[in-house]
Amino acid sequence: MAAPSQLVGHTLGHYCILDRIGAGGMGVVYRAYDTRLDRDVVVKVLPQGALLDHKARKRFRKEAIALAKLNHPNIATIYDFDTQDETDFLVMEYVAGTTLTEMLRAGALSEKQTCAIGEQAAKALDCAHVTGLVHRDFKPGNIMISPTGHVKLLDFGISVLLKSGPQLVETRTASAFHELAGTLPYMSPEQLLGEPVDGRCDIFAVGSVLYEVATGRADLARADRRNTAQAGRVTENY
Numbered sequence: 452m453a454a455p456s457q458l459v460g461h462t463l464g465h466y467c468i469l470d471r472i473g474a475g476g477m478g479v480v481y482r483a484y485d486t487r488l489d490r491d492v493v494v495k496v497l498p499q500g501a502l503l504d505h506k507a508r509k510r511f512r513k514e515a516i517a518l519a520k521l522n523h524p525n526i527a528t529i530y531d532f533d534t535q536d537e538t539d540f541l542v543m544e545y546v547a548g549t550t551l552t553e554m555l556r557a558g559a560l561s562e563k564q565t566c567a568i569g570e571q572a573a574k575a576l577d578c579a580h581v582t583g584l585v586h587r588d589f590k591p592g593n594i595m596i597s598p599t600g601h602v603k604l605l606d607f608g609i610s611v612l613l614k615s616g617p618q619l620v621e622t623r624t625a626s627a628f629h630e631l632a633g634t635l636p637y638m639s640p641e642q643l644l645g646e647p648v649d650g651r652c653d654i655f656a657v658g659s660v661l662y663e664v665a666t667g668r669a670d671l672a673r674a675d676r677r678n679t680a681q682a683g684r685v686t687e688n689y
Contacts, residue, residue, distance in 0.1 A: 458496065463540055464533050466494050477606070482545060485530075491545040492530060495606075502539050515541060517584065518607050525575035527595070527605045546603045551591035551664070559667030568594065569661050571602035576657070579607065580650035587648065589656035590637045591663065636669055 458468045458481060466483040472493065473480045478501075483494040502508040515532035522528075531542035551568065554560065560568070572594060579586060586593075586607055595603040633642050639655035641648050663669040 463494060463496075463535050463538065464531075466492060466542060468494065478540075483542075485542075493527075493543040493545050495541045495543065497539040497541070499537075508534070508539065511539070517582070521579060521582065521584065521607070523575055523578040525571045525602050525604055526578065526607075527603050529607075543605075544603075546595045546597075546605065548595045548597040548601075548603070551594040551596060551660070554596060555591055555663065555667065560664050562665070564600070565661060565665045567600055568596070568602055568664060569657065572604060572657060572660075575602070575604040576650070576653050580653070585648060585650055586653050586656075587642070588633050588637075589653050589660065590634045591660060592634075594660070 458479070459471055461468050463483070465487045466485055468481045468483050469491075470482045471479065472482055478495050478497045481494045481496070483492050484490075485492050502511055512532055515529060519529040527546050528544040529541060530544065533540060533542070572589070576586060576589070584607060586604070588606065589604075593605045595605055597603070635643075637656040637659045639648065639652040640646075642652055659669070
């Protein structure tokens with residue numbers, strides 16, 4: 452088996468790897484062809500060593516199943532999780548369009564676009580929070596916009612699976628090998644301080660993203676977040 456970063460032209464399960472889309476802390480992302488169901492998909496190959504033992508792999512599989520149960524028009528669907536030749540990979544819905552990061556390169560969006568993106572993203576996150584899942588990496592790069600303006604929220608790969616009940620408790624996830632999970636400009640003070648998180652960290656990130664979308668700037672929102680974290684204050688209510 453080729454290295455995770457060099458899988459173009461190879462096959463994982465019944466998925467033919469076509470193109471490399473990108474890479475990050477949670478692995479290398481490819482566009483692939485599902486030979487069984489005749490469709491394009493996204494295959495995310497996890498970093499080697501991310502799931503070191505059977506217990507870690509079992510825990511990740513459990514969380515992948517929880518993610519696969521998310522059913523919302525604004526959330527990219529998880530199709531599969533498998534292992535081949537010690538290579539662990541997730542298979543997700545392929546979403547055509549442009550990331551919000553790419554759209555913002557031209558500057559701020561209109562008020563109408565900002566409201567539409569915010570509304571759709573909020574509905575997607577609400578669906579996840581109801582089931583006990585926190586995205587924890589809500590950012591422009593994880594928001595795909597179709598040519599018609601439809602929003603798809605991508606990559607719950609570092610989400611936190613929360614126990615149900617009146618008190619939300621953080622559990623260990625496949626992202627446990629990262630001391631801090633998230634993307635710095637959009638992380639809530641709790642995340643930066645290493646505190647347990649719940650759905651409010653996503654709400655914080657939504658505010659940061661929408662500020663950037665509406666103004667074309669992210670520096671002020673980031674400065675406010677950074678100052679809060681440095682002061683050691685954990686936000687109680689957003």
